[in-house]
Amino acid sequence: MNAPVDIKSYMLEVGRRARAASRELARADTAAKNRALVAGAKAVRRDAKKLLAANADDAKGARVAGKDAAFIDRLTLTEKSIEGMAQGLEQVAQLPDPVGEVTELREQPSGIKVGKMRVPLGVIGIIYESRPNVTADAAALCLKAGNACILRGGSEAVRSNRAIAACVHDGLRAAGMPEAAVQVLETADRAAVGILLSMNEYVDIIVPRGGKDLIERVMRESRIPMIKHLDGVCHVYIDERADIDKAIRIADNAKTQRYGVCNAMETLLVNEAIAPKVLPALAKIYIDKGVELRGDEGARKLVPQMKRATEEDWYTEYLAPILAVRLVPDLDTAIAHIGKYGSQHTDAIVTEDEARARRFLREVDSSSVMVNASTRFADGFEYGLGAEVGISTDKLHARGPVGLEGLTSQKYVVFGSGQIRA
Amino acid sequence: MNAPVDIKSYMLEVGRRARAASRELARADTAAKNRALVAGAKAVRRDAKKLLAANADDAKGARVAGKDAAFIDRLTLTEKSIEGMAQGLEQVAQLPDPVGEVTELREQPSGIKVGKMRVPLGVIGIIYESRPNVTADAAALCLKAGNACILRGGSEAVRSNRAIAACVHDGLRAAGMPEAAVQVLETADRAAVGILLSMNEYVDIIVPRGGKDLIERVMRESRIPMIKHLDGVCHVYIDERADIDKAIRIADNAKTQRYGVCNAMETLLVNEAIAPKVLPALAKIYIDKGVELRGDEGARKLVPQMKRATEEDWYTEYLAPILAVRLVPDLDTAIAHIGKYGSQHTDAIVTEDEARARRFLREVDSSSVMVNASTRFADGFEYGLGAEVGISTDKLHARGPVGLEGLTSQKYVVFGSGQIRA
Numbered sequence: 001m002n003a004p005v006d007i008k009s010y011m012l013e014v015g016r017r018a019r020a021a022s023r024e025l026a027r028a029d030t031a032a033k034n035r036a037l038v039a040g041a042k043a044v045r046r047d048a049k050k051l052l053a054a055n056a057d058d059a060k061g062a063r064v065a066g067k068d069a070a071f072i073d074r075l076t077l078t079e080k081s082i083e084g085m086a087q088g089l090e091q092v093a094q095l096p097d098p099v100g101e102v103t104e105l106r107e108q109p110s111g112i113k114v115g116k117m118r119v120p121l122g123v124i125g126i127i128y129e130s131r132p133n134v135t136a137d138a139a140a141l142c143l144k145a146g147n148a149c150i151l152r153g154g155s156e157a158v159r160s161n162r163a164i165a166a167c168v169h170d171g172l173r174a175a176g177m178p179e180a181a182v183q184v185l186e187t188a189d190r191a192a193v194g195i196l197l198s199m200n201e202y203v204d205i206i207v208p209r210g211g212k213d214l215i216e217r218v219m220r221e222s223r224i225p226m227i228k229h230l231d232g233v234c235h236v237y238i239d240e241r242a243d244i245d246k247a248i249r250i251a252d253n254a255k256t257q258r259y260g261v262c263n264a265m266e267t268l269l270v271n272e273a274i275a276p277k278v279l280p281a282l283a284k285i286y287i288d289k290g291v292e293l294r295g296d297e298g299a300r301k302l303v304p305q306m307k308r309a310t311e312e313d314w315y316t317e318y319l320a321p322i323l324a325v326r327l328v329p330d331l332d333t334a335i336a337h338i339g340k341y342g343s344q345h346t347d348a349i350v351t352e353d354e355a356r357a358r359r360f361l362r363e364v365d366s367s368s369v370m371v372n373a374s375t376r377f378a379d380g381f382e383y384g385l386g387a388e389v390g391i392s393t394d395k396l397h398a399r400g401p402v403g404l405e406g407l408t409s410q411k412y413v414v415f416g417s418g419q420i421r422a
Numbered sequence: 423m424n425a426p427v428d429i430k431s432y433m434l435e436v437g438r439r440a441r442a443a444s445r446e447l448a449r450a451d452t453a454a455k456n457r458a459l460v461a462g463a464k465a466v467r468r469d470a471k472k473l474l475a476a477n478a479d480d481a482k483g484a485r486v487a488g489k490d491a492a493f494i495d496r497l498t499l500t501e502k503s504i505e506g507m508a509q510g511l512e513q514v515a516q517l518p519d520p521v522g523e524v525t526e527l528r529e530q531p532s533g534i535k536v537g538k539m540r541v542p543l544g545v546i547g548i549i550y551e552s553r554p555n556v557t558a559d560a561a562a563l564c565l566k567a568g569n570a571c572i573l574r575g576g577s578e579a580v581r582s583n584r585a586i587a588a589c590v591h592d593g594l595r596a597a598g599m600p601e602a603a604v605q606v607l608e609t610a611d612r613a614a615v616g617i618l619l620s621m622n623e624y625v626d627i628i629v630p631r632g633g634k635d636l637i638e639r640v641m642r643e644s645r646i647p648m649i650k651h652l653d654g655v656c657h658v659y660i661d662e663r664a665d666i667d668k669a670i671r672i673a674d675n676a677k678t679q680r681y682g683v684c685n686a687m688e689t690l691l692v693n694e695a696i697a698p699k700v701l702p703a704l705a706k707i708y709i710d711k712g713v714e715l716r717g718d719e720g721a722r723k724l725v726p727q728m729k730r731a732t733e734e735d736w737y738t739e740y741l742a743p744i745l746a747v748r749l750v751p752d753l754d755t756a757i758a759h760i761g762k763y764g765s766q767h768t769d770a771i772v773t774e775d776e777a778r779a780r781r782f783l784r785e786v787d788s789s790s791v792m793v794n795a796s797t798r799f800a801d802g803f804e805y806g807l808g809a810e811v812g813i814s815t816d817k818l819h820a821r822g823p824v825g826l827e828g829l830t831s832q833k834y835v836v837f838g839s840g841q842i843r844a
Binding site: 114243254411 | 445448449522528530532534536539541543544626627641645647649665667668671672674675676679761770781783784785787788789790791792793794795796798799800804805806816817818819821822823831832833834835836837838839840841842843
């Protein structure tokens with residue numbers, strides 16, 4: 001569709017087209033969906049130069065608008081990242097199709113057979129920031145799961161997104177599927193998001209991907225259910241019965257392997273009994289890597305270079321080389337701390353004690369709970385989902401990394417032979 | 423807790439107590455939960471006279487307030503319905519405990535093992551009308567699934583609900599579990615609902631059970647995700663290749679077995695080719711039972727007694743002895759009609775043609791889709807769930823009849839042996 005005249009009518013037309021396309025997609029067979037994905041990948045490779053040119057225009061605009069280097073970095077496409085997009089489309093084509101599977105079919109006393117069939121959600125609206133590669137990823141996952149999607153990327157990436165969408169449309173046409181299966185909003189008008197969030201007749205689910213401001217806005221305004229990820233205040237708890245070597249490796253990796261990601265550790269909890277054996281060595285590693293440490297009194301006695309942590313620190317997702325550290329007397333205190341200050345994202349225990357590991361797994365109410373592994377593993381690829389549309393910290397529907405299955409629902413199917421209710 | 427002084431502080435205290443209780447419940451073992459349920463059933467039987475007395479007071483109040491006979495009927499407890507409540511508690515004790523089960527555990531290339539553990543949702547707020555038996559049912563299901571609940575029944579039933587809660591509390595105490603696992607709001611103040619819907623810190627999910635006004639209010643106001651059931655505009659489509667005997671039995675049962683229920687048929691779609699053989703006979707049955715028929719032109723040619731259906735009729739959930747009837751040329755038109763006018767609740771096809779049955783199952787986007795069975799089967803008991811907290815017409819999380827599993831979530835559990843992310 002071309003650029004809008006009246007934003008409201010434009011959005012409603014996008015919605016209508018998406019709904020119509022979603023009905024065709026729900027009927028589409030696996031082979032057709034895969035053909036569209038593979039042809040889309042081919043178009044991305046063929047149009048690599050066009051994508052780079054469109055992206056260069058976007059980057060220029062963003063620089064003129066005064067965006068910072070990190071922003072430009074996320075926005076910028078390279079030959080390598082374009083090849084990555086093409087491979088991503090091909091990988092999603094390889095994943096098993098979740099749609100249509102009937103499970104749990106059981107005969108009931110009345111004689112009817114009742115089971116569940118996995119089905120697409122319908123139309124998915126995805127709102128994200130200026131990262132053009134999300135356009136290809138999100139389109140691929142929605143398509144494979146049989147959903148139409150409406151993609152609203154950051155306005156600074158609009159030329160790049162349009163060029164990527166053109167490739168995806170080539171793929172859809174090659175497979176005889178409707179182009180409206182994937183629609184990228186052709187407008188920089190900020191009102192578009194508000195209208196999208198109100199179109200509950202045409203949109204079944206909203207996936208906001210981005211910073212806290214975006215997600216809080218969506219939570220406030222949306223009349224449509226969403227799959228979202230709010231904060232990642234992740235913990236590692238080093239238990240009294242931890243293997244010291246594992247504890248150091250995991251606590252190091254969880255914090256320092258990458259700082260700006262949601263599954264990085266933000267608070268380290270250490271059992272008092274083991275702290276003298278593990279915390280000084282860990283602190284040395286962190287300080288050498290330039291990580292600022294903020295501890296409670298107990299931790300500061302062992303590592304005097306630590307700053308004093310405030311109550312605020314326990315709630316904070318730093319997304320930076322800063323770590324809060326607290327000593328705890330026992331597992332209960334660790335679990336209670338995570339329950340009070342955590343964000344139900346990802347938390348890990350390091351212990352050789354199976355009973356304590358079991359309690360931690362059961363009682364910590366987070367989307368991923370780990371024993372003797374780094375929180376950095378909380379990721380769709382690492383979990384074997386093949387790809388992810390994001391990590392959900394909600395409890396309903398999809399929790400943790402959301403792959404194809406999270407983009408589907410199940411309906412009851414009933415097979416009778418004329419049964420009526422008595 | 424006693425009656426509130428300040429409604430806001432009262433509600434927040436209820437929330438805090440529920441959250442604390444939910445943590446204990448998440449840890450509770452199956453035997454303890456079952457002991458609480460069985461002891462609760464015993465208390466209900468023991469206190470039957472008290473329950474009847476409290477209920478008589480409620481009914482008197484409702485009569486004074488000018489409530490109609492149907493309202494009083496739903497409000498009124500009898501010796502039989504009290505015994506039904508006790509048996510309901512015992513039946514939920516018999517159901518398998520969904521909590522704690524780990525499934526899909528698979529080793530990943532990194533060496534970590536990733537699986538899913540079924541866990542409680544946490545705190546569930548249930549808002550319902552003046553049907554005291556819902557208090558016992560909802561408490562039992564929430565408890566068995568490991569959730570704390572906050573129950574807000576209709577204000578006219580407050581004495582009955584308090585008396586039932588006292589029995590449930592006896593059961594909880596007998597099992598050494600916190601009374602705050604089940605809290606009935608001790609206030610008739612209508613502001614309580616608004617506050618409940620805003621307490622997203624303490625309440626994980628809202629289940630509104632009741633009329634459309636209630637559910638629309640909750641949709642408008644709630645900041646908390648919900649499992650809800652909006653409309654039940656259910657269809658039966660009699661295909662050209664239907665067995666006529668089955669078609670008549672099913673279409674009769676789906677409409678007339680009970681009128682005021684969400685899974686009753688509201689619109690009958692009949693293939694034009696078979697209509698002359700099936701519609702006149704069906705119309706006779708309906709008319710004999712006092713069902714008012716409203717048809718399109720084609721239907722009225724075959725059954726002249728039919729009134730003319732308006733566009734409005736196709737959207738209407740009558741919950742009454744009224745039926746809309748439309749002739750359709752083919753399966754596509756039937757599916758399109760259901761997509762446009764239906765409410766995604768329950769729809770059935772009557773056909774002997776397997777390919778058409780499969781298309782209907784796949785393409786009709788409703789929480790239950792049936793072949794050759796009455797829509798009246800859409801029910802937790804009939805589906806073998808043991809009990810239900812309601813029927814969801816949402817697509818996320820729980821769709822269709824919601825039993826114990828719908829009151830739980832799954833989290834990822836990861837078992838490592840010191841793995842870190844490369």
